[in-house]
Amino acid sequence: MDSRFNFSVPDICDDHADKVQVSNLQLQSYGGNDTFSGPIETINCPDDNSLVKEILNTPGKNRILVIDAKGVSHASMVGDQIAAKAKSNNWNGIVVNGYVRDVEVLKTIPLGIYAIGSTPKKTDKHGLGSIGNDVFVGSILIQSGNWLYIDSNGWVIAKNELKF
Numbered sequence: 001m002d003s004r005f006n007f008s009v010p011d012i013c014d015d016h017a018d019k020v021q022v023s024n025l026q027l028q029s030y031g032g033n034d035t036f037s038g039p040i041e042t043i044n045c046p047d048d049n050s051l052v053k054e055i056l057n058t059p060g061k062n063r064i065l066v067i068d069a070k071g072v073s074h075a076s077m078v079g080d081q082i083a084a085k086a087k088s089n090n091w092n093g094i095v096v097n098g099y100v101r102d103v104e105v106l107k108t109i110p111l112g113i114y115a116i117g118s119t120p121k122k123t124d125k126h127g128l129g130s131i132g133n134d135v136f137v138g139s140i141l142i143q144s145g146n147w148l149y150i151d152s153n154g155w156v157i158a159k160n161e162l163k164f
Contacts, residue, residue: 025138
């Protein structure tokens with residue numbers, strides 16, 4: 001099986017404790033894949049998902065988009081159309097420090113999607129935000145190029161790909 005989807009975060013914490021940061025932010029799975037990993041691309045965009053849509057329309061190369069929406073709960077960063085485009089462009093997953101919508105459809109897309117929660121309202125679109133900058137999510141400094149490992153137990157960040 002593909003190692004990007006065949007691991008346990010508790011085992012990673014046991015076997016690689018010196019190589020990972022463990023997040024204290026509890027996230028819920030909304031996508032069709034509960035377990036996934038890959039190199040990270042970061043985006044900082046509270047209140048505006050214009051750049052989220054833009055980057056997920058590019059080749060994902062098995063990366064994971066980590067969206068720092070600063071926990072904003074009044075607007076969704078990802079819905080069914082954006083998630084479907086991410087899957088078709090070969091992204092492994094999306095992790096949102098914020099909210100998603102269209103949750104009944106997201107579960108049918110074979111893509112990893114974790115977020116704080118769901119809300120039905122979409123964001124305004126003004127092209128605000130930044131891609132590739134360091135972000136703090138769940139008390140962890142995350143940089144583009146780090147690796148994320150996530151399953152239903154929680155999530156961790158490593159500077160590089162871990163060998164199992």
